Amino acid sequence: MNYADEIAEWRANRLKKLIAGDGWVTLVGLFWLKPEENRFGSAVDNQIVMDYPALPGHVGTFFLAGGKVSFESAPDAAVMHAGEPVTRLVMKTDAKGDPTVLTLGTLNFHVIERGELFGIRVKDSNADARLRFKGLDYFDADPAWRFEAQFETCSPMKKVTIMNVLGMEEEMDSPGAVVFERNGKSYRLDTVLEPGESDYFVMFADRTNGRQTYGAGRFLYVSPPDDGKTVIDFNKAYTPPCAFSRFATCPLPPPQNRLPIDVTAGELKYEGSDH
Numbered sequence: 001m002n003y004a005d006e007i008a009e010w011r012a013n014r015l016k017k018l019i020a021g022d023g024w025v026t027l028v029g030l031f032w033l034k035p036e037e038n039r040f041g042s043a044v045d046n047q048i049v050m051d052y053p054a055l056p057g058h059v060g061t062f063f064l065a066g067g068k069v070s071f072e073s074a075p076d077a078a079v080m081h082a083g084e085p086v087t088r089l090v091m092k093t094d095a096k097g098d099p100t101v102l103t104l105g106t107l108n109f110h111v112i113e114r115g116e117l118f119g120i121r122v123k124d125s126n127a128d129a130r131l132r133f134k135g136l137d138y139f140d141a142d143p144a145w146r147f148e149a150q151f152e153t154c155s156p157m158k159k160v161t162i163m164n165v166l167g168m169e170e171e172m173d174s175p176g177a178v179v180f181e182r183n184g185k186s187y188r189l190d191t192v193l194e195p196g197e198s199d200y201f202v203m204f205a206d207r208t209n210g211r212q213t214y215g216a217g218r219f220l221y222v223s224p225p226d227d228g229k230t231v232i233d234f235n236k237a238y239t240p241p242c243a244f245s246r247f248a249t250c251p252l253p254p255p256q257n258r259l260p261i262d263v264t265a266g267e268l269k270y271e272g273s274d275h
Contacts, residue, residue, distance in 0.1 A: 007141040021125040027245035029122035038062040069111045097196025134272030145234040145265035147180035151225035162251045203253040206263040214239045217253040237266030
């Protein structure tokens with residue numbers, strides 16, 4: 001496969017995942033749980049009230065105790081898990097990659113874990129943001145932004161402090177840093193490990209942010225090093241989920257990953273954002 005075809009395929013896969021029935025453009029709600037009982041639904045007598053047309057008055061109750069979340073369905077709520085009706089079950093969070101997903105018509109729910117906080121993330125395959133999606137735009141693909149890079153391995157792995165858009169801080173494991181050269185200058189970006197991902201995650205900012213690209217920075221992945229080397233391809237840099245939904249909890253690039261250059265490659269600012 002030539003490079004142009006590789007980038008075209010990457011963009012097609014990126015779009016497919018983003019606008020899938022459970023993609024980021026379907027995210028319509030995020031609710032933080034309190035200890036013990038959290039009744040959920042559109043009726044005002046719930047502890048968590050979501051005023052949303054597709055949501056019944058009473059969906060069920062999320063119980064938070066001992067760092068674990070369980071769910072008990074309301075009578076006749078028709079909540080499903082893996083194609084079977086739910087009465088009560090313990091829910092895996094997203095902390096290790098694949099959370100328990102509950103479905104209710106066009107809606108689905110799962111538990112996210114952020115530090116000591118637990119929340120219910122709600123998605124709707126009929127969300128306005130999905131139905132009115134405006135498409136993705138990119139800089140022209142340029143092989144000059146694909147670098148054969150050195151990888152500085154951290155052994156043992158170090159901790160990198162990452163703040164998210166809500167102001168929460170998290171210590172993430174970093175297996176090392178990617179070091180690349182452009183126009184005779186060397187640049188370095190720390191990588192981190194994400195639950196369920198084998199590739200290394202990179203959050204970076206550059207001087208296009210806020211003008212041509214998303215203001216808070218962009219993301220990309222690199223493969224684990226082979227003999228001390230890897231490839232970093234900024235043509236595969238993409239916009240964080242927060243550009244598509246106000247209910248995402250995107251991590252922000254750490255200070256050391258702010259590049260003092262214009263990275264004119266990868267995904268441009270999403271023009272359909274309403275926030």
